[in-house]
Amino acid sequence: xxxxxxxxxxxxxxxxxxxxxxxxxxxxxxxxxxxxxxxxxxxxxxxxxxxxxxxxxxxxxxxxxxxxxxxxxxxxxxxxxxxxxxxxxxxxxxxxxxxxxxxxxxxxxxxxxxxxxxxxxxxxxxxxxxxxxxxxxxxxxxxxxxxxxxxxxxxxxxxxxxxxxxxxxxxxxxxxxxxxxxxxxxxxxxxxxxxxxxxxxxxxxxxxxxxxxxxxxxxxxxxxxxxxxxxxxxxxxxxxxxxxxxxxxxxxxxxxxxxxxxxxxxxxxxxxxxxxxxxxxxxxxxxxxxxxxxxxxxxxxxxxxxxxxxxxxxxxxxxxxxxxxxxxxxxxxxxxxxxxxxxxxxxxxxxxxxxxxxxxxxxxxxxxxxxxxxxxxxxxxxxxxxxxxxxxxxxxxxxxxxxxxxxxxxxxxxxxxxxxxxxxxxxxxxxxxxxxxxxxxxxxxxxxxxxxxxxxxxxx
Amino acid sequence: xxxxxxxxxxxxxxxxxxxxxxxxxxxxxxxxxxxxxxxxxxxxxxxxxxxxxxxxxxxxxxxxxxxxxxxxxxxxxxxxxxxxxxxxxxxxxxxxxxxxxxxxxxxxxxxxxxxxxxxxxxxxxxxxxxxxxxxxxxxxxxxxxxxxxxxxxxxxxxxxxxxxxxxxxxxxxxxxxxxxxxxxxxxxxxxxxxxxxxxxxxxxxxxxxxxxxxxxxxxxxxxxxxxxxxxxxxxxxxxxxxxxxxxxxxxxxxxxxxxxxxxxxxxxxxxxxxxxxxxxxxxxxxxxxxxxxxxxxxxxxxxxxxxxxxxxxxxxxxxxxxxxxxxxxxxxxxxxxxxxxxxxxxxxxxxxxxxxxxxxxxxxxxxxxxxxxxxxxxxxxxxxxxxxxxxxxxxxxxxxxxxxxxxxxxxxxxxxxxxxxxxxxxxxxxxxxxxxxxxxxxxxxxxxxxxxxxxxxxxxxxxxxxxx
Numbered sequence: 001x002x003x004x005x006x007x008x009x010x011x012x013x014x015x016x017x018x019x020x021x022x023x024x025x026x027x028x029x030x031x032x033x034x035x036x037x038x039x040x041x042x043x044x045x046x047x048x049x050x051x052x053x054x055x056x057x058x059x060x061x062x063x064x065x066x067x068x069x070x071x072x073x074x075x076x077x078x079x080x081x082x083x084x085x086x087x088x089x090x091x092x093x094x095x096x097x098x099x100x101x102x103x104x105x106x107x108x109x110x111x112x113x114x115x116x117x118x119x120x121x122x123x124x125x126x127x128x129x130x131x132x133x134x135x136x137x138x139x140x141x142x143x144x145x146x147x148x149x150x151x152x153x154x155x156x157x158x159x160x161x162x163x164x165x166x167x168x169x170x171x172x173x174x175x176x177x178x179x180x181x182x183x184x185x186x187x188x189x190x191x192x193x194x195x196x197x198x199x200x201x202x203x204x205x206x207x208x209x210x211x212x213x214x215x216x217x218x219x220x221x222x223x224x225x226x227x228x229x230x231x232x233x234x235x236x237x238x239x240x241x242x243x244x245x246x247x248x249x250x251x252x253x254x255x256x257x258x259x260x261x262x263x264x265x266x267x268x269x270x271x272x273x274x275x276x277x278x279x280x281x282x283x284x285x286x287x288x289x290x291x292x293x294x295x296x297x298x299x300x301x302x303x304x305x306x307x308x309x310x311x312x313x314x315x316x317x318x319x320x321x322x323x324x325x326x327x328x329x330x331x332x333x334x335x336x337x338x339x340x341x342x343x344x345x346x347x348x349x350x351x352x353x354x355x356x357x358x359x360x361x362x363x364x365x366x367x368x369x370x371x372x373x374x375x376x377x378x379x380x381x382x383x384x385x386x387x388x389x390x391x392x393x394x395x396x397x398x399x400x401x402x403x404x405x406x407x408x409x410x411x412x413x414x415x416x417x418x419x420x421x422x423x424x425x426x427x428x429x430x431x432x433x434x435x436x437x438x439x440x441x442x443x444x445x446x447x448x449x450x451x452x453x454x455x456x457x458x459x460x
Numbered sequence: 461x462x463x464x465x466x467x468x469x470x471x472x473x474x475x476x477x478x479x480x481x482x483x484x485x486x487x488x489x490x491x492x493x494x495x496x497x498x499x500x501x502x503x504x505x506x507x508x509x510x511x512x513x514x515x516x517x518x519x520x521x522x523x524x525x526x527x528x529x530x531x532x533x534x535x536x537x538x539x540x541x542x543x544x545x546x547x548x549x550x551x552x553x554x555x556x557x558x559x560x561x562x563x564x565x566x567x568x569x570x571x572x573x574x575x576x577x578x579x580x581x582x583x584x585x586x587x588x589x590x591x592x593x594x595x596x597x598x599x600x601x602x603x604x605x606x607x608x609x610x611x612x613x614x615x616x617x618x619x620x621x622x623x624x625x626x627x628x629x630x631x632x633x634x635x636x637x638x639x640x641x642x643x644x645x646x647x648x649x650x651x652x653x654x655x656x657x658x659x660x661x662x663x664x665x666x667x668x669x670x671x672x673x674x675x676x677x678x679x680x681x682x683x684x685x686x687x688x689x690x691x692x693x694x695x696x697x698x699x700x701x702x703x704x705x706x707x708x709x710x711x712x713x714x715x716x717x718x719x720x721x722x723x724x725x726x727x728x729x730x731x732x733x734x735x736x737x738x739x740x741x742x743x744x745x746x747x748x749x750x751x752x753x754x755x756x757x758x759x760x761x762x763x764x765x766x767x768x769x770x771x772x773x774x775x776x777x778x779x780x781x782x783x784x785x786x787x788x789x790x791x792x793x794x795x796x797x798x799x800x801x802x803x804x805x806x807x808x809x810x811x812x813x814x815x816x817x818x819x820x821x822x823x824x825x826x827x828x829x830x831x832x833x834x835x836x837x838x839x840x841x842x843x844x845x846x847x848x849x850x851x852x853x854x855x856x857x858x859x860x861x862x863x864x865x866x867x868x869x870x871x872x873x874x875x876x877x878x879x880x881x882x883x884x885x886x887x888x889x890x891x892x893x894x895x896x897x898x899x900x901x902x903x904x905x906x907x908x909x910x911x912x913x914x915x916x917x918x919x920x921x922x923x924x925x926x927x928x
Contacts, residue, residue, distance in 0.1 A: 124905050124907075125903075125905045125906070161905070162906040162908075295908055295909060299906070299908070308683075308684070308687075312680055314514070314515055315677040315680065316512070316513045317490045317491045317492065317511075317512050317677070318491065318494065318510060318742060319490070319492055319494065319495070350594075351594035376593040376594050376596075377593045377594075377596055377597075378532075379532075380533065380536050399592060402477070402589075402594070403478050403479045405477075405478060405529045405530070405531075406564075407529060407530045407531065407532050429589065429590055429619070
């Protein structure tokens, strides 16, 4: 799992147009990867890699990252080398104070590694002071200011802050490692090419015994294997250097050959504190970066939806095909009336009993000699007979809430052929005092208008 | 001959008189708001299938059909062929075969064909209107088909004639159920599915599977909604708007502009999330009335508005103080109480004071990049501590209304503010839990997947409590 995977997926998510169905089909065809999100993502990436625009963003970015890292590592190595040479600069007049070199190979690495640990803990922060303090962060900013074609290609790239921070952390450790290597090389080169008299000197009131004890503690990691790399009390006593006047003590001059023994301690200290520990920090940063890549992959825009689509069954309940609403634009004329006459030649009711029709007549104050129930449970023959008997003006009650069916329309058309006039009266329920709701009357009006018959009237 | 389709899954034809709510029932049961529902009879002219599918496999199908138009004429034709009860099925088949090209009987052919192909019958009537004898021809035709059937009494209006309907329907159908598609909920939905399973022995297993799947589907929809709501809150709280400027001094116009852009982006985020929620719950065609996320006048941060969706100043201070105290208590714990619990006390004070002063401000407009030469104004991430509660309150209110809205409804959904809603979903414990994450989102730092999942879990809990 590395940054390349993250960038490829980042690029793929931006151009991915796969449907939910395609994603689920992938999930079903890779059942063994179920509940393994990373493996699913990689398999998905592998399948769709061909969709990515060339050159791959990951390749461009990796090249850029490698280039920057290489520059910074070389700068670190050179800086380390020169720092070492400067610290070990020996002109033969005064001994080289090991305290400076120790500060550089023990104190500085320990301090920076502690800061690095804190920055690792706070790596999720977008604006992390510790990250921004890192020389690698600023060196990259400076390099980034230089005109470069690659940088244009990376302008739109928005890297996850966690990942970006871990890239800086990892690179910082690498630079520091090479800086330390530079120091070690400088030490070895100087030791090999010069006869250096090392001494120790401090303003602090530290006697040789305490200093020996301190160095003994520092040398704990290697003193069992390389006892000669731990300065003896005698060497410490003999190499203590006081800047009184401008000359060396007699004892130091007498033991000049022994003063060079310090180099073993310095080399081991550099190797352990500045290189081995730093290398461990570097390994830790690699691990952190790996975890960050994983987290960033899962945090990528669209990834959670992609995984959800792969792993959740597609459940649908709706119609697969869309249908257009059946709109009839046909319009016709319909004659309406507001008030009924007092009497009619005949009263008919669609799917109503004769008793109901009498009650309705009474309610509407209509007098008629003939009352017929039609439709409903009547046979078609009975209805045909009634049509044959029908004449003059027919008052035709219908249940307003029951929409006109074609059965009714068929009957009405046949009836209209035998009579002079049909007044259709939609009526409400008994609870509504037979008053029809307007919305129902409208439906009747629309349907009757289709007939376009001069003989059909609607009571509003 | 009628093609005998041996369907591997149960099919149910929803049939009945025109305009009795067949399409509404199908719409509600299939969670599909694309079904044409109209007061005008004859809107449905073709049968339309609504399959419950899982990964392409159909578990059952609902079929919306046109209403009976010439039931008496069909029955008259059938009765002309007087046969014993066991042969009536064949007569219906013969009717279909003889009239399949006859436009006059188009609706009857459309509704009878799936039944003769083995679909169960769900006969729909309107229980809010009196029973009528004209229904008998329809019920008799259905009896002739010999297919398993049940009746559903729908209530389109307020009046109730269900007793007389039950008496009549009981003579034709072995099962009569009441179902209001406009007010359907999960329990009612499942109850109808269970009734459908009882129509035929072979259908019990697949329909029971469908019920489980339906429950899973609802869980999926809640999951997806919680995910969308979480994204909204995270994006809104961490959102940053930038505006480059070239002049020497920053003028108020620029500040106002960047602030307006910021607000507009937040509104757009809310609109985008609402659309996602509507899509998740299959309400793509919803028409709604609501007030946009507002920042002016009776604004988002006024106490009046806050009391509707967000926290009141008092609630906010308590939440801030509690959150601060928890952080402080962590420090106390770290030092094994040697801080004399001062950490908790100071944390509470800092949190509470921060909440007090953080009530009205949105986010400070900062001038950045001055030393690097590319100067720009920046607003965000969100400083206002009440904003997440207001935004979340609105989002949950919207999601709740969408999730519980029947797909049979075609009216405009009124999403105006409801002052009692906050009590339904937000209690002290939840507020404390949410605050921890809101603080994290406001920081603009990278939020890890685990924290997002935990926050999503909290939102899911709220939605489940409200919806299920």
